[in-house]
Every structure is written in structure tokens, then in C-alpha cells.
Amino acid sequence: MPSALVFFNELSDVPSKAQRELLTLASRFDEATLAVASEVSQEAQEVVNGYGVAKLLVASGGDDAFIDHSLSVLEAAVKLSAADVVLVANDNFNREIAARLAVRLDGAVVTDATDVSADLVVTKDELAGSYSAQAKATSGTLFVTMKPNSIEDVPGEQDGQLDVLALELPGAAAPQIRVVATEAKAVSDRPKLTEARVVVAGGRGVNGDFGPVEDLADALSGAVGASRAATDAGWISHDAQIGQTGVTVSPQLFISAGISGAIQQKAGMQTSKCIIAINKDVDAPVFEIADFGIVGDLSKVLPQAAEEIRRRQA
Ligand SMILES: Cc1cc2nc3c(=O)[nH]c(=O)nc-3n(C[C@H](O)[C@H](O)[C@H](O)COP(=O)(O)OP(=O)(O)OC[C@H]3O[C@@H](n4cnc5c(N)ncnc54)[C@H](O)[C@@H]3O)c2cc1C
Numbered sequence: 001m002p003s004a005l006v007f008f009n010e011l012s013d014v015p016s017k018a019q020r021e022l023l024t025l026a027s028r029f030d031e032a033t034l035a036v037a038s039e040v041s042q043e044a045q046e047v048v049n050g051y052g053v054a055k056l057l058v059a060s061g062g063d064d065a066f067i068d069h070s071l072s073v074l075e076a077a078v079k080l081s082a083a084d085v086v087l088v089a090n091d092n093f094n095r096e097i098a099a100r101l102a103v104r105l106d107g108a109v110v111t112d113a114t115d116v117s118a119d120l121v122v123t124k125d126e127l128a129g130s131y132s133a134q135a136k137a138t139s140g141t142l143f144v145t146m147k148p149n150s151i152e153d154v155p156g157e158q159d160g161q162l163d164v165l166a167l168e169l170p171g172a173a174a175p176q177i178r179v180v181a182t183e184a185k186a187v188s189d190r191p192k193l194t195e196a197r198v199v200v201a202g203g204r205g206v207n208g209d210f211g212p213v214e215d216l217a218d219a220l221s222g223a224v225g226a227s228r229a230a231t232d233a234g235w236i237s238h239d240a241q242i243g244q245t246g247v248t249v250s251p252q253l254f255i256s257a258g259i260s261g262a263i264q265q266k267a268g269m270q271t272s273k274c275i276i277a278i279n280k281d282v283d284a285p286v287f288e289i290a291d292f293g294i295v296g297d298l299s300k301v302l303p304q305a306a307e308e309i310r311r312r313q314a
Pocket residue numbers: 202203204205206226227228229230241242243244245246257258259260261262263264265268278279280281284296297298299
């Protein structure tokens with residue numbers, strides 16, 4: 001059976017949900033190795049060991065926050081582990097690393113994957129989730145970028161031996177870009193938009209007031225998203241934009257409020273497991289892909305939904 005290598009740029013004491021999903025997937029293979037491009041605490045080592053990771057390759061000390069150090073780390077880890085499949089997150093940073101290394105090492109890359117079988121058949125979304133395809137590499141190492149929320153995180157209870165090795169980076173080139181200052185963004189208590197199990201998104205129909213959207217998201221412990229019309233209007237940060245030119249989400253539950261459902265918007269959310277659409281126009285295209293539709297005014301529907309959910313939770 002093939003072996004798997006998982007790569008993280010950083011790993012905190014408590015791995016993120018997307019990272020735990022990758023570790024769960026890797027644990028299905030014969031041998032699972034994890035490579036991390038920065039320090040890994042004892043707490044994090046214990047967590048990854050629980051997922052059956054046998055070898056941890058660590059290469060801290062890269063002083064550039066851009067891609068060179070991560071590329072060198074992953075390249076060295078691929079060569080050392082001789083893994084058949086390399087699993088990384090589906091964000092732009094990791095997609096770029098996977099693509100560049102696949103070219104450099106004469107391997108193959110599959111993005112937007114939702115599963116990888118034991119015989120290395122990759123299931124992936126195509127055309128913004130309109131189709132599901134299966135692909136198999138014909139040669140070289142297979143690099144796969146996994147969509148969050150595709151694999152159920154099954155926390156391991158294995159406590160085998162974890163070999164921690166410092167990864168040697170032969171002839172690492174001096175970074176061409178060095179960060180001279182950073183400013184932390186305000187931290188939100190809500191889950192990350194791309195990883196959340198529940199997303200409540202608002203569009204032009206919120207008419208400048210995201211309060212009811214945020215309130216329902218909080219009642220459901222979900223993340224807040226938006227259409228481009230809402231972000232362009234400055235009602236909410238551009239980070240919240242979902243769609244062709246925004247982020248792609250695939251939560252268990254997506255609630256769309258006051259969004260018409262343009263093709264560019266649907267491209268970012270139509271693989272959600274359950275879609276509930278609230279729109280006052282019965283002919284809005286969003287109803288074509290909704291599992292449940294509510295024809296109504298969101299300023300009435302959203303507060304009622306939040307109130308009822310809190311009443312049932314109490
Ligand atoms: C190249 C390109 C890329 C794009 N990328 C993206 C992208 O990534 N993401 C994205 O979202 N868009 C994107 N767009 C824009 C996209 O085409 C739409 O213009 C945009 O999605 C419309 O946003 P909206 O649905 O919020 O607004 P509208 O289309 O104006 O729809 C508003 C909806 O709200 C409903 N409504 C109004 N008031 C209420 C109320 N009180 N209660 C309930 N319903 C109400 C209306 O009936 C209407 O259906 C892109 C466009 C292009 C050309």
C-alpha cells in the first residue's frame with residue numbers, strides 16, 4: 001500500500017480542522033509522514049502522533065515568510081520520505097507549492113480534491129463543483145490539494161513511536177524577499193470561512209446591514225460570507241467574498257440571504273452539502289441550487305431563525 005506525506009507550513013499546539021482532516025486522510029495509508037516548515041511544540045507532536053504519524057520532519061529557521069523556504073522543505077521531505085502521495089491544503093499558498101514541485105520533480109498535481117483512495121485514485125470537483133471526476137497520476141509523485149470539509153476528522157488514539165527528524169536543506173538559497181514588518185489582523189472568534197461547517201452569507205439584499213447575518217452565524221457557530229456586491233459596497237471585508245474571484249467554501253450548511261445566485265457567486269459555494277436560500281424574489285436563480293428555499297424578507301426571516309435556534313439550544 002502507498003505511503004503518504006502531509007505538509008504544513010506552520011503547526012500550532014492545536015492543529016486546525018483542515019490540518020486534522022489531512023492527518024486523518026494520511027492515516028489511511030501504509031505509512032504517514034508529516035513535514036513542517038517551522039518549530040513543532042511537544043503538544044502538537046502528541047496530537048499528530050495520535051493520528052498514526054510515524055515520522056515528523058521539521059525544518060525551522062527559514063527567515064522568509066514567502067514561498068522559498070516552504071518549497072525547499074517540502075522538496076527535501078518528498079525526497080527523504082519517498083512518499084507516493086503528498087497531501088497539502090487547498091489554499092493558494094499550498095496549491096502554488098504543489099504545482100511548482102510537481103513540475104520540478106516530474107510528478108503530477110490534482111487540486112480541489114475531496115478524497116484519495118488507497119490505490120491513489122483522486123476524487124475531485126470540476127467546473128466549480130458541477131461535476132465530480134476521478135483522476136490517477138500516470139507517473140511520478142502525486143501532489144494533492146484537499147478541499148476542507150471533505151474528510152471527517154477522526155481523532156486518532158494511536159500512540160506508536162514518533163520519530164522526529166531535523167530536515168537538512170542542502171544549499172538553501174538566500175531568500176530574495178524578507179519581511180521587514182508585520183501587523184496582525186484583528187482576530188475573530190468565528191471559524192475560518194473556508195473551514196467552517198456552517199456559513200451564513202449576505203448579498204446586496206442585506207442593504208448595508210450585516211447584523212442579522214452575523215447574528216444567525218453566531219447562533220450556529222458559523223462563519224460569515226458575502227457576495228461581491230456586498231464586499232464591493234464596503235459593507236463587509238473583501239476576505240468574506242465567496243465566488244469565482246473570492247474564496248471557495250464547501251460547508252455542511254450554507255445559508256444564502258439576499259443573494260441572487262449569479263454564476264460567479266455559485267462557483268464558490270455550490271458544493272455545499274445543504275443550501276438554504278432566503279430571497280424575496282421567487283425567480284432568483286439561487287433557488288435552482290437550493291435544497292430549501294424561503295421566499296421572504298431576510299430582515300424578518302434571519303432574526304426569527306436565530307431566535308428559534310437559540311430557544312431550542314437553551
Ligand atoms: C469576472 C466576474 C467575477 C465575479 N466574481 C464574483 C464572486 O466571486 N462572487 C460574487 O458574489 N460575485 C461575483 N461576480 C459578480 C456577480 O456576477 C454578481 O453581480 C454578484 O454576485 C451579485 O451579488 P448579489 O447577489 O448580492 O446582488 P444582486 O444580484 O443585486 O442580488 C440581490 C438579491 O437580493 C434579493 N433581495 C433584495 N432585498 C431582499 C430582502 N430584503 N430579503 C431577501 N432578499 C432580498 C434580490 O431579490 C436579489 O435576488 C463576478 C462577476 C464577474 C463578471
